[in-house]
Amino acid sequence: MQAGAADVLLGASNLLAARSQMAFTLGFHILLVPFGVCLPLFTLIANAYGLRHDDQAALRLARRWSYAMGVTFAVGAVTGTVLSFELGILWPGLLGRFGDVFGLPFAIEGLAFFLEAIFVAIYIFGWNRLTPRLHLWLGAPLPFFAALGAFSVIAANSWMNTPRGFQVDASGRPFAIDPWAAIFNPALPHELAHFLLAALLCAGFVLASIYAVGMLKGRRDRLHRLGFIIPFTVAAIATPMQMMVGDRAVREVVKLQPVKFAAMELLAETATHVPERLGGHMKDGVPTGGLKVPDMASFLTGFHADTKIVGLAAVGPGDRPPATIVHWAFDLMIFSASGLALLSVWFLFVWWRRRDLPVTPWFLRACAGAGALSLVAMEAGWITTEVGRQPWVVYGFLHTAQAVTHARGIWGSFAIVVGIYAAVGIGLLLVLRAMSRRWRSGEGDALPGPYAPRGPIIVPAASPAAAAAAAGRTA
């Protein structure tokens, strides 16, 4: 009895530690993903634009971005490798049971990643070594590989939310496995569209915010202007689209995972005329506090106040996600995305009218904050969908607690991972900043970095003694 209690305690502790570690590493990795997926696109836009209009500033920008792309891609590759380890060592129960059901997309991801790595290297190598046009065309597949990689990872994730392509026997083991049905599960279309747009949006706003800060500091040359406008325009166009796709995604969640939606809306009991609650929290299973807009949630869900929404109480206490976190994450995502949408509309309107950026420095100030805000929206959205899936790891089939490892010391490894990742994150920022400083001080655009071509071998001169020894030996 006592041993059993200890087991449960240990299990709970392990579960929390493993979830924390997985969440932390994924949360770190997801910050890099938009750049891996979208920097190639921005770089190619700048490159194509520069070639088409013979614009040296745009070409210089493309060159610089390609180097930043190399650094972020390399770090993203490393943190991605760690994730594939963690999937195994933290969740042996997940892949041990369902590995052959949803393992295939990871193999596709491996392929896409490999191709992207090779072509990133080719692209960075190709500057001034290939004819400009061939160079551009060799870079052209990059966004497709990036999208393929995103597709496969999202396929695996959406499968966890809406598992398909198998049946389970009495012991819960899958049989009659169809890997393609698992990949093309019902949640894939909206999750993928939502994520790709989110990546565009994040990468665009973050990149633009860097140049916005530069412009605020008075560096208003063509390079900064283009560096701001190219990513910001893409992001500003993607944002309204994202609002629509996001709306679609929520409607799909209502259909496919009503309990997750109940958590997003902080709704305990199934009801009609559900108010939209902004803020608030779940206190002893009762939604408390926050600002309520009467009937709004029902209206938004079914365009009618009579729309019935399933509450958390529809499932047993053991199957309910932690509603407060999910709800706050959801609200945070909506609010930050709305802020970004306003900024986008402002920009698009002024651009349409005047072919120029809004004049007020407040616009640039807002843009400087938009990068961080978009990352907040991204993380919040990811928390919404992942924590909203809890307590299931394979929705409706396998509890997260059943999948976790029994190994001891997960808290310890979590602490180590936090330490290492903090160092890596700070290092990444410092390196990117150092690169930008050196560019600004005019050290030329070719910098050593990952994937950079090898120049001639430069080795310091040998010491006189060693040189004499070598000479004597040759003689």
Place this chain on the structure above:
Amino acid sequence: MSTVVALILWFAVTCYAIFGGADYGAGFWDLTAGGARRGARARALIDHAMAPVWEANNVWLIFALVVLWTAFPRAFAAITSTLYLPLALAAAGIVLRGSGFVFRDATRALTGRRLFGAVFALSSVVTPFFLGASFGAIASGRVRAGDLAEDATSRWLGPTSILVGVLAVASAAFLAAVFLVFDAGRVDETLDRHFRWRAIGSGVATGLIAIAGLFVVRGDAPFLFHGLVHEGLPFVLLSGACGGAVVVLLAQDITRGTRALAVIAVVTMLAGWGVAQHPYLLPTSLTFEAAAGAPRSLGWLVVVFLIACVTAVPALALLFVLDQRSKLQHGSVVAGEHPESRHRVVVVGGGFGGLFATRALGWSPVDVTLVDREPHHLFQPLLYQVATGILSEGEIAPSLRHILRFQENAAVLLAEVTGFDLERHEVQARRPDGASITLPYDSLVVSAGAGMSYFGHDELAEHAPGMKTLDDALRLRRRLLQALEMAELSEDPRKQQGWLTVAIVGAGPTGVEIAGQVRALAVRSLGTSFRRIDPTLVRVVLLDAGHEPLSQFGDHLSEIAARELGTLGVELRMGVKVTAVDAESVVLEGANGPERIEARTVIWAAGVQASPLARLLAEASGAACDRAGRIETRPDCTLPKHPEVFAIGDMASLDRLPGVAEVAMQEGLHAARAIRQRVAGKPATTAFRYRDLGSMASVGRFRAVVSLKGLRVGGLLGWLTWAVVHLTFLTGFANRFATMFHWTRTFLGRNRSQIAFSARFTRTRPSNPR
């Protein structure tokens, strides 16, 4: 199928051992190279030798993991549970190593480089050790299927695990040292010896560890030992032989062939291990067959692997070729922008040719100065609509500054060009305040257009003004409307008819269009506005020396045009010559002898004369001028002996091209392209080739004739084409919108917006007192 997938798994592990192993080994030598100064040379070489796609090597590891969990999920669960600790430490090592390497390369400060370098080197040793230990634990049967219990996590540690971990570090170091000898040989003797001795040492060490390992394995993992000395023996022996051969060759100062032999040694070592533990994935508890997952998943995994082979191999080959090439060529520095030395372009004239040339240079590293004596760009094809009160002047004459407001490299200068100094590359001009200025240029585009030609009878200009400028159009509008007022006031029917008669000389597109619109203005718009006269009786006479209107369009369209004009009530007088014009009448010379037509309003639309600048330019360059004063250019629109000077548009004569907007536009684009190529240092330009996009003229309401590559369209369809084309080439969204609004108002309704005029009755001559 499970065997095929197992082979793929082995392939991925082997690739990782070779490519990743060499990288890890390089890190080992980096770590042991000595102090910052002593080891600097070796580190520089290691830095250089690290494959540029080093992270791509992690793909093999990821791929092995993915294959393992997709194809053999049960084994995967057991492995990751039992080997939690070594795998977690290996993963940590991978992060630190990768980041350390990236950051070291991207950092220049020495302390930063040292720190990142130390992290990189240390983790290069830790990672292969724990990965090797994991393999050792699997091979020695420490991982058992279905055993996910907590106490299993401590079971990984054993003699074989430690041994294989050390062996992994040693063989990685050996592999890397052999590769580095190859690179060092290209630098100098000292480095070559540095790595040669290390390669020999690590080779011997690896061999000793392997031999000692056999005894450890014998006691710790009898099954594996049995496999190694039976089925796996040929591989083990081959591996030892290759390793030994490398050591011997290196000691003999021979480098050639050592790389291949070292790779073979590693591959055969792994092959021996694979054969030894066959058919078990987890020795003695789980076979490949039993561990295999769903057959469909396995099948698709093989397909993905084949796709990967087909796509990645050519890509890798390309990268390899580029890498080799980059050793021969050094990256050149991107040419910077030097504003003070930028190519200067002066464009004379802001008409179609000049404006299109200026805009086409918008993204080139040149500075453009556009000189015009008027501040606006005039859309001449619709000038007659200003004269007849349909459009306002702003809609067809947007300011040049406004058009070019977003083009940062272009400046507009209001001045009248007075001369050229082609030798000194200068243009002389006079500002509106009378001051003279000189504009230096590197390329010159002259596009000054044309004025009216009276064929040597310039005295006709006084009573028969032309239709070339905005002022002409506004003056004509006032004269037309004044004439109607005068007719209303006039008592004498003969004089009244004189005021109500408009004679238009020249039945080209301009003449035809204005003739139609004058009738439409009087009949449709003003028909009921007067009491004493009937504006529908306004007589419009179209005179031309040819035998039909719009003769350049061809017979069929001329017929249509003649019919439409007849319907509108325009009187056609073809085959007549105008000999004199005075304030009250036009004198004709026709087949029936001289004739006099009483007409108070005469419009000259007969001929054009190139701008006087054409003659100036011709004199300066020695080029010829034709009868209309147009300068004859070379086929690429440049002047003889002056390839940097372009003469385009109505003032230039090339291939007898007509003086229409389309030609000027295309010539402007051609000149801009030629300048761009010149600035980019590309070879001289080719000849200008005109693409005929057709010509068109509108004849009244909803009627137009369009001639396009043999296609001839009249009527409403023609008019719609005409409307779309003209709207397209108008400048500015607002102008297009306003024009469309005015057309709707005029053509669908009856109103004209722009028929206001002031009653200041100006005369072009002192009027006869009567």
